[in-house]
Amino acid sequence: MNILVCISKAPDTTSKIVFSNGNTTFNEDGVQFIVNPYDEWYALVRALELKESGGGKVTILSVGGADYEPIMRKALAIGADEAIRVDSDTRDSFQIASEIAAVAKSNAYDLILLGKETIDYNGANVGGMIAGLMDYPYVSNASKLEVNSNVGQIEREKQGGTEVLEAKLPCVISCAKGMAEQRIPNMRGIMAARSKPLNVVASCGAGAMTEVVSFTLPDAKGSVKLIDPENAAELINLLHTEAKVI
């Protein structure tokens, strides 16, 4: 099976978020970048497991500049066979999905796996857009995936429960918790990653539909109102009369 895993880069969760240029740009100075957790823990690891049990190849794909290469090497160290970087700015989910669809159209991938969302722009869009552009079945927020002779058996989250469904390959699946367990790259993997192919391909020139005009930070919380534990009932009173939430 030929699996494509879409990998994005994201600021480490503990990063301080600072904006510059009059609050129009995310200031990357001193920010540690990681592989977007859902892409790494769930999409990539499940792809590797499927390859280990059924054979095939796992290709990772990132749309982005040369600054994506360290996180791509990490994905190779975890076990992907090869990498493709579409050399492009990343402007919005439509543009990223169009670039990925352009690569996918000229390669016969059986499965396209993604994370359920990026932790920076929290779009949850790219997977569905690829499916829309390619007319492939789409299953989002999948927590389980098995493949039996060209049919994917998938469990997905839905309001109030989960749903088991089947989709014919090729299909696009966005992966959430439950899919797989995180793998830490070992020394051998890290060494091997250095010589695995990382092919840079030109952008197809897709355009964006949206733009971020400005960023704001949340208002600083006023300090917490502490209530004496002896008088816990007062809390309920405040929630009723002051905060008016109950």
Place this chain on the structure above:
Amino acid sequence: MNVLVFADSHDGMIAKSAFEAVTYGSKIAKDSGGSAAVLTYGTISSDSLNELASYGITNVLHCSQLTDMDPQQLARLLAAASGDQQSELIVFSHDYTGKSVAPISAARLNAGIVSGAIDYPETSAGFTVKKAVFSGKAFAQVKINSDVKVVSLLPNSVGKTKTEGTANVTEFNPDCGAPSVVVKEQKSKGGEGISLTEADLVVSAGRGLKGPENWGMIEELATELGAATACSRPVADIGWRPHHEHVGQTGIAIRPNLYIAVGISGAIQHLAGVNGSKVIVVVNTDPEAPFFKAADYGIVGDAFVVVPKLIEAVKALKIAQG
């Protein structure tokens, strides 16, 4: 502008979050001099369909031929409806169905999308919508430049407002193509609990509770308040609580009116899932717990002493209210 709202349903009733999306869509249509319509699908009671009228909707398109959530078929349905209604803006709820159908629809309609919008658009210079980014640590104003626009609204962002009116419900069953997925089985989470993503009030607990046997008081407090229950990630990982209750960066993100966190330290990854809550209450023995910095109200104290008192106080309040 003409607005089309996609409304999901559960158990034969229009979903609660859908009424909020409908409120949102009908206000935008009204303010801009356009018309608003709703598209929905599946088996839905006519009472529930008619209820859409009380949220400012005159035109309801109901597709009864589709019953499974097949995102490709639903995106085709939506494209047909948006052509029919000459829609310029499509509104979804940013829930599981919205996350599946909205991006495919955007690709089909060649539309820019803002997912997880938390406020009405700003239309003085183009069409700009606010959303939370960096897992709730910041907000972005995102401008949509395409002719057709898609917005998915984060539940509990603008609330729902009732008006008067009658709806005109029409069956709408265009060709939606062959199914792309086949639903084999539905597993409900069990229990009669309130759905966490839609809950107005949430009581949540973490490792400070010491063991699963101590959740009785958390459930009781939630029941008394009419709240849903949630938990921190380690608690779900060790199996004290089911995974679907886990909130945070790797779990689900919620924005209730009230979030009560008991015995949770308030790690940044936990806060990422709850910092959109309107009022946060923290109960923790450690005055240095980081959660207090994000809280509106706090009690530095032992959960095993404080929670029973809170339960009594809620019962007393209910009695006082009659």
